[in-house]
Amino acid sequence: MERDTLKPIIWDDKNSQLILIDQRKLPHKLEYFICNNYEDVAFAIEDMVVRGAPAIGISAAYGMALAEIKGDDIEKAYHRLKNTRPTAVNLFWALDRCMKAYNNNRSILSEAKLIHEEDREACKKIGEIGERVIEDGDTILTHCNAGALATSIYGTALSVIRFAHYRGKNIKVIVDETRPRLQGAKLTSFELKYEGIPVKIITDSTAGFLMKRGMIDKVIVGADRVLRDYTVFNKIGTYSLAVLAKYHNIPFYVASPTSTFDFESSIEDVIIEERDEKEVLYIDGRRIAPEGVKAYNYAFDITPFELITGIITEKGIIYNEKDKRIRT
Numbered sequence: 542m543e544r545d546t547l548k549p550i551i552w553d554d555k556n557s558q559l560i561l562i563d564q565r566k567l568p569h570k571l572e573y574f575i576c577n578n579y580e581d582v583a584f585a586i587e588d589m590v591v592r593g594a595p596a597i598g599i600s601a602a603y604g605m606a607l608a609e610i611k612g613d614d615i616e617k618a619y620h621r622l623k624n625t626r627p628t629a630v631n632l633f634w635a636l637d638r639c640m641k642a643y644n645n646n647r648s649i650l651s652e653a654k655l656i657h658e659e660d661r662e663a664c665k666k667i668g669e670i671g672e673r674v675i676e677d678g679d680t681i682l683t684h685c686n687a688g689a690l691a692t693s694i695y696g697t698a699l700s701v702i703r704f705a706h707y708r709g710k711n712i713k714v715i716v717d718e719t720r721p722r723l724q725g726a727k728l729t730s731f732e733l734k735y736e737g738i739p740v741k742i743i744t745d746s747t748a749g750f751l752m753k754r755g756m757i758d759k760v761i762v763g764a765d766r767v768l769r770d771y772t773v774f775n776k777i778g779t780y781s782l783a784v785l786a787k788y789h790n791i792p793f794y795v796a797s798p799t800s801t802f803d804f805e806s807s808i809e810d811v812i813i814e815e816r817d818e819k820e821v822l823y824i825d826g827r828r829i830a831p832e833g834v835k836a837y838n839y840a841f842d843i844t845p846f847e848l849i850t851g852i853i854t855e856k857g858i859i860y861n862e863k864d865k866r867i868r869t
């Protein structure tokens with residue numbers, strides 16, 4: 542049965558405010574973060590109050606709308622919001638749409654609402670189309686959070702899982718914890734539990750062992766950017782999972798709205814976000830490594846299409862015709 546998903550982004554017309562679920566507080570507290578101006582929105586994206594490719598695009602669009610409403614310098618707001626995070630393309634795509642609307646004397650708020658509405662539709666379609674790759678009894682591995690919290694509703698990878706569940710398929714989900722920010726453990730497991738979909742968390746390094754034991758039937762992840770040759774940028778660890786899935790002959794799907802497609806850039810053009818090394822070196826505020834030891838903290842990695850079975854979009858599934866893994 543279908544039930545309400547979490548809605549991470551709410552526009553309050555009466556008070557001209559953007560209301561975001563504060564994802565930093567989950568799973569312990571369901572609190573809201575109110576944005577009254579574009580600077581609040583920029584902070585929310587940088588500090589990961591809101592996160593996930595489509596969700597940061599929609600939020601940034603509302604940030605532009607707030608700049609319009611407050612009579613702020615639109616160019617300045619555009620550049621401030623553009624510099625919040627570098628990898629997910631939806632941010633730039635949404636900001637450019639708002640800028641274009643503004644330059645054509647159209648309302649930025651109407652454009653932001655349209656982007657929001659389109660995302661709802663796309664995520665629903667991804668679920669409806671994608672659920673057919675899932676069979677009754679499947680155990681599905683996912684990574685990071687490509688759920689309702691990363692979009693406006695339903696999610697991308699989780700929309701596929703959700704719709705399979707709504708249609709009565711008996712499925713189980715295994716979630717990588719997704720070090721260092723733990724989006725899998727904190728957010729994805731929270732969403733699935735909320736929906737009543739059976740879920741277990743593993744450490745990121747457990748995936749290969751479970752695959753070898755035949756405990757995973759499919760892998761489905763989201764995307765932060767998809768290039769013209771269908772190279773996928775997604776949360777760090779996605780590439781390792783794709784290599785493991787190929788080795789173990791397990792179908793590997795990416796679920797992504799076409800708003801995440803970037804046919805202009807090449808791999809070299811895309812900046813892989815490098816976050817503060819403290820996210821790796823500290824757990825719960827306590828340093829876990831010797832003083833003086835440094836860390837890499839790349840937030841995203843790059844998966845070539847040759848490792849992918851198919852990309853599920855709102856317009857249909859782009860299958861990799863060279864992929865020999867069994868499809869459903």
Ligand SMILES: CSC[C@@H](O)[C@@H](O)C(=O)COP(=O)(O)O
Nearest residue numbers: 592593594685687691763764776
């Ligand atoms: C539908 S979202 C797909 C991706 O955006 C998601 O898996 C992801 O990598 C998000 O990264 P995050 O750093 O939490 O913003």
